Amino acid sequence: xxxxxxxxxxxxxRERELITRAQGGDRSAFAALVREHQDEVYxxxxxxxxxxxxxxxxxxxxxxxxxxxxSKFRGDARLSTWLYRITVNTAWTHKQRAGRHQGxxxxxxxxxxxxxxxxxxxxxxxILELRGRLRVALDRLPDAQREVVVLKDIYGWxxxxxxESMDISVTAAKVRLHRARARLARDLEETA
Amino acid sequence: MSPVCEMAAPFIANAAVDGxxxxxxxxxxxxxxxKCQARHAxxxxxxxxxxxLHDHRFAAPADLEWRVMASLEGELAVSxxxxxxxxxxxxxxxxxxxxIWRLRPKxx
Numbered sequence: 323x324x325x326x327x328x329x330x331x332x333x334x335x336r337e338r339e340l341i342t343r344a345q346g347g348d349r350s351a352f353a354a355l356v357r358e359h360q361d362e363v364y365x366x367x368x369x370x371x372x373x374x375x376x377x378x379x380x381x382x383x384x385x386x387x388x389x390x391x392x393s394k395f396r397g398d399a400r401l402s403t404w405l406y407r408i409t410v411n412t413a414w415t416h417k418q419r420a421g422r423h424q425g426x427x428x429x430x431x432x433x434x435x436x437x438x439x440x441x442x443x444x445x446x447x448x449i450l451e452l453r454g455r456l457r458v459a460l461d462r463l464p465d466a467q468r469e470v471v472v473l474k475d476i477y478g479w480x481x482x483x484x485x486e487s488m489d490i491s492v493t494a495a496k497v498r499l500h501r502a503r504a505r506l507a508r509d510l511e512e513t514a
Numbered sequence: 515m516s517p518v519c520e521m522a523a524p525f526i527a528n529a530a531v532d533g534x535x536x537x538x539x540x541x542x543x544x545x546x547x548x549k550c551q552a553r554h555a556x557x558x559x560x561x562x563x564x565x566x567l568h569d570h571r572f573a574a575p576a577d578l579e580w581r582v583m584a585s586l587e588g589e590l591a592v593s594x595x596x597x598x599x600x601x602x603x604x605x606x607x608x609x610x611x612x613x614i615w616r617l618r619p620k621x622x
Contacts, residue, residue, distance in 0.1 A: 504524030
């Protein structure tokens with residue numbers, strides 16, 4: 323008797339099948355993909371644009387763009403990575419359209435309530451306090467700098483991936499990140 | 515605070531987040547400067563907090579899926595509304611052009 327199938331492999335196969343069906347025009351398959359990935363897309367949009375309503379619009383447009391471009395998806399990257407790129411581009415377009423949005427927040431009170439890792443030496447109070455200051459400091463960053471921090475330091479993208487999605491050179495992405503972190507550190511220090 | 519601390523600050527921030535060594539010209543200074551070491555520790559803590567946000571997800575609005583699918587249905591409906599009349603109009607114009615060409619007065 324063979325080994326039981328690897329659950330993650332089963333999941334990947336199921337997703338691949340849904341993609342193939344959606345590429346053939348099956349809307350119910352695409353709806354299943356939307357259900358699967360909408361939280362990820364919305365979370366990234368929320369972190370990039372801050373405002374929940376704008377993030378909702380960005381997520382909606384990103385998923386519609388994904389449907390239109392699905393025939394071009396070759397499966398070289400994971401679907402979530404591909405959707406992330408579309409979301410970054412969509413957020414960028416929205417911001418250009420709307421100008422500098424007001425009251426952006428990468429990390430609002432809901433996110434402040436994220437679980438606290440008990441393995442860290444800091445107390446829960448210290449971590450909550452840091453999260454509060456981090457939210458303010460990230461809010462203060464210019465959009466382009468906040469995007470690189472979100473993509474690199476939260477999502478772990480490479481400099482090359484960031485450069486590609488923001489349509490800038492790898493060097494420019496590195497410089498932007500360097501400046502963003504320096505500014506973040508300075509702002510955190512000022513609010514300490 | 516010394517000017518060296520200020521110059522070293524961005525490099526310390528980057529090294530703390532990336533977990534890499536501090537840019538060489540500032541390494542010796544930061545290893546003996548309490549202020550720079552405190553900055554390094556603070557930024558490392560910030561980096562851990564940023565990374566921990568990766569696993570935290572917001573729940574998408576309950577109607578997001580519906581809105582996406584409704585938009586796609588709308589697009590399809592619009593394309594259905596426009597494509598048929600457009601095709602019929604094009605066919606009618608073509609037929610008219612052929613008839614005009616055939617029925618044109620002959621000039622021998």
